[in-house]
Amino acid sequence: MAKSVSASPAKPRILIISSSLNPASHSRVLCRAAEETLRERGVPVEFIDLAQNPIPVYNDFDGHDPGPAVASLRAAAERAQGFLLGIPVYIFGTPSPLKAAVEFIGKRFEGKVVGGLAAAGGTRSYMSVMDVAKSLQLDFRCLWVPRYAYGTHDQFADGRIQNDELLARVRETALQTAALAARLATPVLWADEPAR
Protein backbone atom coordinates (compact mmCIF):
# COMPACT_ATOMS: atom_id res chain seq x y z
CA MET A 1 0.00 0.00 0.00
CA ALA A 2 1.32 3.47 -0.91
CA LYS A 3 2.41 5.63 2.02
CA SER A 4 0.63 8.97 2.38
CA VAL A 5 2.54 12.11 1.45
CA SER A 6 2.80 14.93 3.98
CA ALA A 7 4.55 18.31 4.05
CA SER A 8 4.92 17.94 7.83
CA PRO A 9 6.41 14.52 8.53
CA ALA A 10 5.46 12.57 11.63
CA LYS A 11 7.94 12.58 14.50
CA PRO A 12 10.32 9.64 14.16
CA ARG A 13 11.13 7.18 16.92
CA ILE A 14 14.79 7.46 17.90
CA LEU A 15 16.72 4.69 19.63
CA ILE A 16 19.69 5.85 21.72
CA ILE A 17 22.24 3.13 22.45
CA SER A 18 24.78 3.90 25.15
CA SER A 19 27.61 1.42 24.70
CA SER A 20 30.07 2.22 27.49
CA LEU A 21 30.26 -0.23 30.38
CA ASN A 22 31.95 2.38 32.58
CA PRO A 23 29.65 3.48 35.46
CA ALA A 24 31.16 6.98 35.12
CA SER A 25 30.88 7.05 31.34
CA HIS A 26 31.10 10.37 29.50
CA SER A 27 29.43 9.11 26.34
CA ARG A 28 26.42 8.11 28.48
CA VAL A 29 26.26 11.74 29.66
CA LEU A 30 26.13 12.79 26.00
CA CYS A 31 23.39 10.23 25.34
CA ARG A 32 21.31 11.52 28.28
CA ALA A 33 21.70 15.13 27.04
CA ALA A 34 20.54 14.04 23.57
CA GLU A 35 17.59 12.20 25.12
CA GLU A 36 16.60 15.32 27.07
CA THR A 37 16.81 17.44 23.90
CA LEU A 38 14.57 15.09 21.95
CA ARG A 39 12.04 14.71 24.78
CA GLU A 40 11.81 18.52 25.05
CA ARG A 41 10.72 18.54 21.41
CA GLY A 42 8.27 15.69 21.89
CA VAL A 43 10.27 13.22 19.81
CA PRO A 44 9.63 9.59 20.91
CA VAL A 45 12.86 8.16 22.33
CA GLU A 46 13.95 4.77 23.57
CA PHE A 47 17.18 4.45 25.55
CA ILE A 48 19.18 1.26 25.82
CA ASP A 49 22.21 1.26 28.09
CA LEU A 50 24.41 -1.73 27.34
CA ALA A 51 25.89 -1.42 30.85
CA GLN A 52 22.44 -2.25 32.25
CA ASN A 53 21.47 -4.65 29.46
CA PRO A 54 24.67 -6.53 28.67
CA ILE A 55 24.79 -8.39 25.38
CA PRO A 56 27.19 -11.18 24.43
CA VAL A 57 29.66 -11.04 21.56
CA TYR A 58 27.94 -12.12 18.36
CA ASN A 59 26.81 -15.73 18.80
CA ASP A 60 23.62 -16.03 16.76
CA PHE A 61 24.57 -19.20 14.89
CA ASP A 62 22.61 -22.38 14.14
CA GLY A 63 19.55 -21.49 16.16
CA HIS A 64 21.52 -20.49 19.27
CA ASP A 65 19.42 -18.02 21.30
CA PRO A 66 21.51 -14.90 22.06
CA GLY A 67 19.20 -14.09 24.99
CA PRO A 68 16.63 -11.53 26.15
CA ALA A 69 18.91 -8.45 26.06
CA VAL A 70 19.57 -9.02 22.36
CA ALA A 71 15.87 -9.69 21.74
CA SER A 72 14.87 -6.36 23.31
CA LEU A 73 17.68 -4.52 21.51
CA ARG A 74 16.49 -5.94 18.21
CA ALA A 75 12.84 -5.12 18.93
CA ALA A 76 13.72 -1.50 19.79
CA ALA A 77 15.87 -1.24 16.66
CA GLU A 78 13.01 -2.58 14.55
CA ARG A 79 10.71 0.15 15.92
CA ALA A 80 13.24 2.96 15.43
CA GLN A 81 13.45 5.24 12.40
CA GLY A 82 16.72 6.74 13.62
CA PHE A 83 19.59 5.93 15.98
CA LEU A 84 21.99 7.81 18.20
CA LEU A 85 25.04 5.81 19.20
CA GLY A 86 26.99 6.59 22.35
CA ILE A 87 30.58 5.81 21.39
CA PRO A 88 33.49 5.54 23.82
CA VAL A 89 36.63 5.80 21.68
CA TYR A 90 38.82 2.76 22.25
CA ILE A 91 42.13 2.33 20.42
CA PHE A 92 41.15 4.74 17.62
CA GLY A 93 37.96 2.81 17.08
CA THR A 94 34.71 1.72 18.69
CA PRO A 95 34.45 -0.66 21.66
CA SER A 96 33.40 -4.29 21.47
CA PRO A 97 29.90 -3.86 23.04
CA LEU A 98 28.96 -1.39 20.31
CA LYS A 99 30.43 -3.64 17.62
CA ALA A 100 28.35 -6.52 18.98
CA ALA A 101 25.21 -4.34 19.07
CA VAL A 102 25.69 -3.38 15.43
CA GLU A 103 26.21 -7.03 14.49
CA PHE A 104 23.07 -8.16 16.34
CA ILE A 105 20.90 -5.32 15.02
CA GLY A 106 22.10 -5.96 11.48
CA LYS A 107 19.49 -5.35 8.82
CA ARG A 108 17.25 -3.50 11.30
CA PHE A 109 19.56 -0.54 10.54
CA GLU A 110 18.72 -0.84 6.85
CA GLY A 111 18.25 2.59 5.21
CA LYS A 112 17.89 4.45 8.53
CA VAL A 113 19.61 7.52 9.94
CA VAL A 114 22.42 7.21 12.50
CA GLY A 115 24.12 9.94 14.56
CA GLY A 116 27.18 9.65 16.79
CA LEU A 117 27.88 10.88 20.34
CA ALA A 118 31.52 10.11 21.11
CA ALA A 119 33.69 10.48 24.20
CA ALA A 120 37.46 10.25 24.12
CA GLY A 121 40.52 10.98 26.21
CA GLY A 122 41.94 13.62 23.88
CA THR A 123 41.32 15.49 20.65
CA ARG A 124 43.43 13.32 18.34
CA SER A 125 40.95 10.47 17.93
CA TYR A 126 38.30 12.63 16.30
CA MET A 127 38.04 10.45 13.20
CA SER A 128 37.73 7.19 15.14
CA VAL A 129 33.94 7.08 14.78
CA MET A 130 34.34 6.71 11.04
CA ASP A 131 34.89 2.95 11.22
CA VAL A 132 31.36 2.36 12.55
CA ALA A 133 29.99 5.06 10.21
CA LYS A 134 31.63 3.37 7.23
CA SER A 135 30.34 -0.08 8.20
CA LEU A 136 26.78 1.20 8.63
CA GLN A 137 26.87 3.06 5.33
CA LEU A 138 28.36 0.20 3.34
CA ASP A 139 26.57 -2.76 4.89
CA PHE A 140 23.16 -1.29 5.69
CA ARG A 141 23.04 1.86 3.51
CA CYS A 142 22.47 4.01 6.58
CA LEU A 143 22.60 7.77 6.35
CA TRP A 144 25.33 8.87 8.80
CA VAL A 145 24.64 12.36 10.16
CA PRO A 146 27.68 14.48 9.26
CA ARG A 147 27.36 16.61 12.42
CA TYR A 148 28.39 14.49 15.38
CA ALA A 149 29.42 15.26 18.93
CA TYR A 150 32.89 14.50 20.29
CA GLY A 151 33.73 15.25 23.91
CA THR A 152 37.06 14.98 25.69
CA HIS A 153 37.80 14.39 29.38
CA ASP A 154 38.30 18.08 30.16
CA GLN A 155 34.77 18.90 28.96
CA PHE A 156 33.05 16.89 31.71
CA ALA A 157 32.85 17.19 35.49
CA ASP A 158 30.51 15.77 38.13
CA GLY A 159 28.67 13.69 35.54
CA ARG A 160 27.77 16.74 33.46
CA ILE A 161 28.88 18.43 30.24
CA GLN A 162 30.88 21.53 31.20
CA ASN A 163 31.39 22.95 27.73
CA ASP A 164 28.68 24.97 25.99
CA GLU A 165 29.97 24.19 22.49
CA LEU A 166 29.86 20.44 23.18
CA LEU A 167 26.35 20.70 24.60
CA ALA A 168 25.25 22.63 21.50
CA ARG A 169 26.78 19.94 19.29
CA VAL A 170 24.97 17.19 21.16
CA ARG A 171 21.67 19.03 20.76
CA GLU A 172 22.29 19.73 17.08
CA THR A 173 23.27 16.10 16.43
CA ALA A 174 20.13 14.84 18.18
CA LEU A 175 17.81 17.22 16.35
CA GLN A 176 19.44 16.67 12.95
CA THR A 177 19.17 12.90 13.43
CA ALA A 178 15.46 13.23 14.19
CA ALA A 179 14.87 15.69 11.33
CA LEU A 180 16.67 13.51 8.78
CA ALA A 181 14.92 10.37 10.06
CA ALA A 182 11.56 12.07 9.65
CA ARG A 183 12.38 13.28 6.15
CA LEU A 184 13.74 9.91 5.06
CA ALA A 185 10.60 8.13 6.27
CA THR A 186 8.35 10.55 4.35
CA PRO A 187 7.78 9.99 0.62
CA VAL A 188 8.57 13.06 -1.49
CA LEU A 189 5.89 14.81 -3.53
CA TRP A 190 7.72 16.84 -6.18
CA ALA A 191 6.42 20.35 -6.95
CA ASP A 192 5.31 19.38 -10.49
CA GLU A 193 3.33 16.31 -9.30
CA PRO A 194 -0.40 16.52 -8.54
CA ALA A 195 -1.35 16.28 -4.85
CA ARG A 196 -2.20 12.72 -3.77
Ligand SMILES: Cc1cc2nc3c(=O)[nH]c(=O)nc-3n(C[C@H](O)[C@H](O)[C@H](O)COP(=O)(O)O)c2cc1C
Ligand atom coordinates in the same frame (compact mmCIF):
# COMPACT_ATOMS: atom_id res chain seq x y z
C1 LIG B 1 40.90 0.44 26.19
C2 LIG B 1 40.83 1.93 26.01
C3 LIG B 1 41.28 2.49 24.84
C4 LIG B 1 41.23 3.88 24.66
N1 LIG B 1 41.64 4.42 23.48
C5 LIG B 1 41.55 5.76 23.28
C6 LIG B 1 41.95 6.33 22.03
O1 LIG B 1 42.38 5.66 21.10
N2 LIG B 1 41.84 7.67 21.91
C7 LIG B 1 41.38 8.49 22.92
O2 LIG B 1 41.30 9.70 22.73
N3 LIG B 1 40.97 7.96 24.10
C8 LIG B 1 41.05 6.64 24.29
N4 LIG B 1 40.61 6.09 25.48
C9 LIG B 1 39.99 6.97 26.47
C10 LIG B 1 38.45 6.89 26.36
O3 LIG B 1 38.05 7.23 25.05
C11 LIG B 1 37.80 7.83 27.36
O4 LIG B 1 38.07 7.34 28.65
C12 LIG B 1 36.33 7.99 27.15
O5 LIG B 1 35.81 8.82 28.18
C13 LIG B 1 35.60 6.66 27.09
O6 LIG B 1 34.20 6.84 26.98
P1 LIG B 1 33.23 6.57 28.23
O7 LIG B 1 33.64 7.59 29.29
O8 LIG B 1 31.88 6.81 27.71
O9 LIG B 1 33.46 5.17 28.70
C14 LIG B 1 40.70 4.72 25.68
C15 LIG B 1 40.24 4.13 26.87
C16 LIG B 1 40.30 2.75 27.04
C17 LIG B 1 39.80 2.15 28.33
